[in-house]
Every structure is written in structure tokens, then in C-alpha cells.
Amino acid sequence: MTTTNISTDTGTAALLAAVDAGVRTYDLGRRLSIGMPQSPNHPPFWHALPRRHGDAVRSDGGSAANDIITMGTHVGTHIDAFSHVSQDGRLFDGSDATEAGRGGRYPELGAHTIAPMVRRGVLLDIPAALDLPEGCAPGYEITPADLAAAVDRQGTPLRPGDVALIRSGWGRLFDHEDRTRYIGLTTGVPGVSEAGATWLADKGIHAVGADTIAFECLRPGAGHSVLPAHRVLLVERGIYIIETMALEELAADGVHEFLFVLSPLAIFGATGSPVRPLAVIANG
């Protein structure tokens, strides 16, 4: 039998040594709480405690409390599986989208097929690149030039296999007391559209993320009537999309490059999964 121990300073040992030297982990997920902003197209997040402490005590003086949750998979911070979007009746693998879901799940491209990610991550801080301390304007389309400007300013070129996180600054509205602000139906929401998505895809990246619900540039009042970036990324190029991310802390600390870790729930046949992505950097 083979055993893999930390006897040398290579391989797993080097990985553990790097961690042992001290890392800082940034939490890129939003808290799941009742009433948080989410798209009305998806079942709302709800939580309750069926049992609480004080309800019943076992013979040994112990008690256990538990939960029930009900939610869509595109609420809170989440990742879209390739089964989420079709174009002209086809999914990314060319399969018939209607047939693919027969049975009430997507066995081929469901959330359970998203491999966990342990990859280089890059934050593209668009407001910093464009000198917009308040963040991108509602409905602003982040262009390929904007993305390139962020790469250049930061000195963080995108490489094949990377995860690129696009900060628009919109995330500052997530905790606004008026939860419709973050959803932005009437105002529009900033984001990349077809051109930006194509530019990103051409870099060979593995996944993209954003600090908005829909990733896309949404025009005022237009809602989700068309989603060109989803088409380019999920259907044409096979690139995952992560939404409703918390990117403000990374930006505030000027962290533009990191180890990105994401481990979606393996929900069999689903079109997405709630996630809590991480950015890991060496500490000091």
C-alpha cells in the first residue's frame, strides 16, 4: 500500500508548508438570510428551526437543534451549471435542451458535474481602473477596453484555466435597506455583455464571477429579457458563471491575484448551486 506522508519538502509537503507559513482567506460569499435581495424568478431563501434547544432534553442532559431551508439555487452567492442556459434549443454539449431535462433533472450537465475549483484567481477591479470611487454606474456596460485596463493597471494577466472575478462596485448595495436597489430592475445594473464575455472567453479562463446577481449588464427596466453574456459563456464557450459575490474586501486590500477555491454542492441534476467561494493569499 502506498502512503503519502510529509517526509520531504516537495509535493503535498510544499503545499502544506505554504499554508503553514500563514494564509489569509477572503470570504467571497454573501450571508444567506431571509429577505436578502434575490431575483424574483427564483424560489426565495427561507430558513426555520424545526427543533430548538429547550424543546426536548435527552436522558443525558443533551439537546439538538436543527433547520429546514428552502431556496432556489440561483439565490445568494451561487454558480451556474451548464444546464442553466440554452440557446436555440441546445446546451453547451450540443444536446437537445428539452430532452436533457426529461425526468426533472439534468444528469449530464447538472450542478453535480461542476468539478471543485482550486485555481489561480484574478480580481479585475473595474472601478479602480476607471477611477470611479463610487463604482460603475447603473446599467453601465463593462467593455473589453475596461477589462484590459484593469489587467494592465494591476499587472495581472489572465491565463488559461484562471477564474476571473469582475468587480463593478455594485456589491456595496447588497446590504442596502431597500432590497430592490441591488436587484436594480428600474435602474439597471452594471456588468459585461457580449463583447466583454467574448474577450474573457478568449483568454481561456475556466470561470468568471461578479458582484451582481445576473453578471450581465442590465439596461434600466429591461430585466432579464436577454442575457448575451450567459449565452457566450455557458452555452458557447463552456465557462462557469459565479454571481452575487462579495468582492469589496479583496478590492479594499488591493488583492488582485490569489488561490481561488470553490466547491459547489453536488446537487444531482440541478442548474446551479449556492456556494461560498474563497480567495486565499499568503499572509504577510
Added chain:
Amino acid sequence: MTTTNISTDTGTAALLAAVDAGVRTYDLGRRLSIGMPQSPNHPPFWHALPRRHGDAVRSDGGSAANDIITMGTHVGTHIDAFSHVSQDGRLFDGSDATEAGRGGRYPELGAHTIAPMVRRGVLLDIPAALDLPEGCAPGYEITPADLAAAVDRQGTPLRPGDVALIRSGWGRLFDHEDRTRYIGLTTGVPGVSEAGATWLADKGIHAVGADTIAFECLRPGAGHSVLPAHRVLLVERGIYIIETMALEELAADGVHEFLFVLSPLAIFGATGSPVRPLAVIANG
């Protein structure tokens, strides 16, 4: 403004270099699917597609499918928050357990307070240490001597801050067609009990995991009447418990030491969270 780039071979660069050199990621989570074995004490996992492809097509030829899920947080692979268990009316922080949950959530010790883990992980392969190719017997109590034997055989001492995963071999029953087998109500389930939990806690570890639903040694027919390991770990010592893990692949490959990554959903005030933990090793 500070920027953190990969300009040198130290810090984050070393971390990324270790990953770039090639890693293998083991998925330690079970697939979430309708009908999978889970404790009857918790709301069952269920999933459906409110919208499927073929239901409606947008003006641009696109369509989106989505999901609804309902579940407890102690189903599938999951982590227990410190709010999950009380002893003699107290939680880990000494607070009154009944008061702590007033309002229908646990703001102080809920799942949202579990920091994501990027730590050294150690698999303690008990069947390998005890030469039990079929795994531990139903209802078998894994003793401190068993745990120590695994450590010695593997040459993987536990260190403060580690995550220790205890393999009993019971995980082979997760996919059994008779879903009551894995639950093991009548047969009992192998696991550590008070003595083993204390031994583990004395090593200063951060979290423990197991390949069973309840982590504990369950006697035949006894169900969850008493849960001494939960008391020791969650209430007395402040050590998280991860349950229903998939540990067979790690064991088959003889991987006993690894980078352990776990990122629970930040469900505000909940007593636990479904998770998909990872074990990362250098590849080759």
C-alpha cells in the same frame, strides 16, 4: 494602493506555484439526490425544476432552467455548527441555549460563524490499522487505541489546528439499494464515542469528520438517544463535526495527509450547513 502580484517566488506566489505544479483534488462530499439515506430527524432533501428548457424561449432564442430545493442542514455531507448541540442547557460559549435561539436563529454560534477551513487534514484509516478489509463492524466503538494505531501505522501525527477524518469503512453502504443500511438504526453504526472524542480533542484539532451520518458509535436499536462525542466536541471543546463524508477514495489511494478545504454556506443562524469538503494533494 497596495497590489499583491506574483512578482516573486514567495508568499502567494509560492502557493500558486505549488498549485501550478499540479494538484489532485479529492471530493469528500456525497451527491445530493432525492431518496439518499439521511436521518429521519431532519427534513429530507428534495429537488425539482420549476422551469425547464423548452418551457419558454426569450426573444433571442435563449432559455433558462432553474431549481427549488428543500432540505435540512444535517442531510448529505454537512458540518455541525456549535449551535447544533447543547448540554445541560448551555452552548459552547456558555450561553443559555434556549435564549440563544430566541427569534428562530442562533446569531452567535450559527453556521454563518464557521470560518472557512484551509488547513492540514489527516485521514485516520481505522479499518486499515485494524486489518479489517470489510470495515468496522456495525456498532463498533472506535477506541483511543484504534486512533493511535492509525496514526502510528500512517506516520501522520495530529497537530493543533488539524482536521482529522475518521474512516470506519461504513461509507461503502451509502449507495446501498436499501437506504436503511447506511442509517443503521437496527444494526448500529461504528464510530468514536466519549473516549475517542476526548483523545482527538486533546490533540488540539480544529474539526473532525467521519464517513457516517452521526459520527458517533451508535449501538443497535439505540438511535440517537445519547450523543457523547457531540457533547465533548461541540459543547465542551469547540471542535466542529463533519458527517456523511466520502472517504473511500482517499483510503484506496493511501492518502493520509492533505490540504483540507471546507467552505460552509453562511446560513445565518442555522445549526449546520451542507458542504462539499476537499482534500488537495500534489499530483505526482
Added chain:
Amino acid sequence: MTTTNISTDTGTAALLAAVDAGVRTYDLGRRLSIGMPQSPNHPPFWHALPRRHGDAVRSDGGSAANDIITMGTHVGTHIDAFSHVSQDGRLFDGSDATEAGRGGRYPELGAHTIAPMVRRGVLLDIPAALDLPEGCAPGYEITPADLAAAVDRQGTPLRPGDVALIRSGWGRLFDHEDRTRYIGLTTGVPGVSEAGATWLADKGIHAVGADTIAFECLRPGAGHSVLPAHRVLLVERGIYIIETMALEELAADGVHEFLFVLSPLAIFGATGSPVRPLAVIANG
């Protein structure tokens, strides 16, 4: 063994004869659909089809489709159990309200304890009595004088054991495209308050209903900060409250007296139940 047959024209035979002579049944319930207006205090109604026809066909050419629903019990047309509201820590039966719910349900006063109703019902059409073709104004308090005026105009005195349905006219907003209109948070909602509730209770009625979500007179912007009619009816007098009723059709037809039938789901320990109440009259 006793058998109860329709051999004579008395008793059950008379009841069936009255029905055989022709009845008209008014549906006083609202349709349950995703996105309908409901209070944000309660889990939203959601529905999906886990299985659809076309998913799988049995050997005999048959298939079955099914549903999942998730919802609060105070959404759509519903009835409040006595467990719903407490005052100064006490429920209607004088029990300690906190103790009554220990275990996560209300065994003594839960929805399962609401006896099905087969009773005389009276519609009190307030807009008709006050000559307000558009219905009561937002935030208007329906007074005892208003209630008495409706009784007098209609010639339908309330009797002990009756069910009194209070029409404010607000129900016309239920299907408004702006779902916030019916909820009426900013505008207020018409309804009875403490005085009207006391007047109704003094008649000895068994239950009351209204065409609004909260039954109460809600002041603009005040929300559900205080609910005096609930206190009077549910806690002090033991009178059930039915909310979000559809009363427009009864009013349009001038039907003010009827056989009222309501059969709540016997949800063990719940604080209410969705219902579809009926008003039955002789046809012609």
C-alpha cells in the same frame, strides 16, 4: 348495526333534498400562484413539478405528474388558529404562550384543532352600506356604526355561532399588476380595529373574515406594528379570523346570507391553514 338511509324526508334526507333542489356555491378563496401578493413576514408560496408527463412512461402507457409546494400558512386565503397570536405572554386558553410551543408545534391550539365549519354565514358589505362604489379608502377604520349600518341595510342580523365576512372592497386589488398595492404597506389598508372587533365579538359569532391580508385597519406605513383586532378576537374572545378572502362575487350578486363551509387542513400544531371557504345558497 344502524344504517342511515334516505328513506324519509327528515334529517339527512331534508339536507340532501335541499341540495338536490339546486345550490350555487361561491368560491371565497384566492388562487394560489407564484408571485401573488402576500405578507413578507411569511414564507412565500412556491410550486414546481418534480415530475411531468413525458418524463417517464410506465409499461402500460401511463404516466403521473406531481408537485412540490412550499409556503407559509398565512399566505393566500387562510384561517388563523388560536395559537397564532398571544397577548402578554398568554394564549386564548390562558396557557403560557412560550411553553405552548415548546417542541416546535402547538398541540393544544394548533390548526388541527379548528373544527370544520358548516354554519350560517353573513356578508357585511361595508362599501354598499356606506355608498362607496370604489370601496373603503386605504387605512379606513370600519367602525361599529358601519357594521351596524350594513346589518340594517341588508336585513341580516348576526346570530351566535355565525361567521361574519367583512367586505371592504380592498379585494379588487388582489390581482393588481403591482402586487404591493394589495399589501398596502405605504397606503394603509381598510379594516376593523379594536372597536369593530369588540362589536362583532359581542354578537357571539364563531369566526370572522375579510377581503384583506391582515383583517385589521392598517395605518399608512405602520405595517403590522400593532394588531388590536387579532388580540380581541383570537386571544380574548376565541373567534377565528379568515383572511385574504374573495368577496367581490358575493357582493356583486347581493348575496348576504348563506351556508358557510370551511374545512382547514389539519396541520398538526400549526398556527393557521390555507383554506378555500365556500358560500352555498339555493339556486333560484
Added chain:
Amino acid sequence: MTTTNISTDTGTAALLAAVDAGVRTYDLGRRLSIGMPQSPNHPPFWHALPRRHGDAVRSDGGSAANDIITMGTHVGTHIDAFSHVSQDGRLFDGSDATEAGRGGRYPELGAHTIAPMVRRGVLLDIPAALDLPEGCAPGYEITPADLAAAVDRQGTPLRPGDVALIRSGWGRLFDHEDRTRYIGLTTGVPGVSEAGATWLADKGIHAVGADTIAFECLRPGAGHSVLPAHRVLLVERGIYIIETMALEELAADGVHEFLFVLSPLAIFGATGSPVRPLAVIANG
């Protein structure tokens, strides 16, 4: 404006007079509680209290508790809509069953299209007719001859528009501590099959009910592989099916004829609805 008052002793007045003379209402619904027996094909019933009394108190000393429920619509006592079953790709109205559900609901034949029932009801007490004090045997097929024998013994002929409730005696197992007994997968379950369903349909009845989950005669171990009575009733003849009814009390009292009242929740597009049906008789 027309008003309908109780000024004469005909019409609605007669109906109310019959009720005023005293009625007894039998509850034909089962209590909805966590863990009750139900088919594993449908989402299980679950209930929790998001808010309890004691969580928060309003300024006036009041508090409100509330619920979340999640469930299938074919659990507990329920009625099947015509959208529930298809045969050879068609629903009762001849429509294409797959097309009918496009969009995730059945607008034409969903539960919202089931008119509330206020009709003559007849209990066919098969164990009484066959002199089987313990009830029909597991897997027993209730034949047309058995149904006719019950009609004859009771003197209660079926008439067009009636609701016929078939008691097999199996309902005594609903509260059995072994919840698999009532489901009866291994033992089989008594019920009518194609012949009995055809016999019932030929009487012109409006709906049928039974004291079992599936209405059908289920052979030991066969599960729901074929459902011929569903085909006859729901697809070919347009007769609703009510399942998991509580019929023991009616039988014990020898009540074979009654006013039957059923008011399904108007769940838009669903394949069924939980219900609490009533049998009303004159009292004494």
C-alpha cells in the same frame, strides 16, 4: 340591487333551517404531521415554526407565531386533478400531456380547476358487506360484485353526480407505529382495479375516494407499476380520485349516505391538492 335574505322558508332558508336543526360533521381527512405514512414518490410533508411566541413582543404586548410547510400534493388526504395522470400521452381532455405542462404547470386541468363539491356522498363499506371485521386482505381486489353487494346491503344506490367512498378497512393502519404498514409495498394494499373503476364510472358518479394512499389494488411488491383505476377514472371518464381518507368513523356509526363537502386548495396548475373532506348528516 338584489338581496337574498332569509325571509321565506324556501331556498337558502331551507338549507339553513336544515343546518339549524342540527348537523353532525364527520372529518374524513387525516392529520398532517411529520413522519406520517406517505408514498416515497412525493415530497414529504414537513412543518416548522419560523417564529414562536416568546421570540419577539410588539409594543402592545402582542406576539405572533407562524409556520413554514413543504410537501407534495399527493400526501395526506388529497384529491387528484385530471392533470395528474396521462395515458398514451394524452390527458382527459385529449390534449397532449407533455405540451399541457409546458411552463411548469397545468393551466387547463390543474388543481385550480377542480370545482368545490357539495354533493350527495355514499360510503360503500366493503368489509361490512363481505363480513370481514378485520377489513379486506392486503392486495385484495375489490370487485364489481363486492361494490354491488355493499350498495344492496346498505340500500344506497349510486346516482349520477354522487361521490362514492370505498372503505377497505385499510385505514386502521394509518396510525400504525410502523409507517411502512399503511404504505404496504411488500404486502400489497386492497382496492378496486380496472373492473371496479369501470363499474363505478358507469354509475355516472362525480368523484371516488378510498381509505388507502393509491386507491388502487396494489399487488404485493408491485408498487405503482401500473395504475389501471387511475387510467379509467382520471383519463378516460373524468372522475376525481380522493385518497388517504379517514372512513372508519363513518363506518363505525353506520353512516352510508351524507352531504359530502370538499374544497380543494386552488393551487394554480398543480396535479392535486391536500384536502379535508367532510360528511355532513342530520343530527338525531
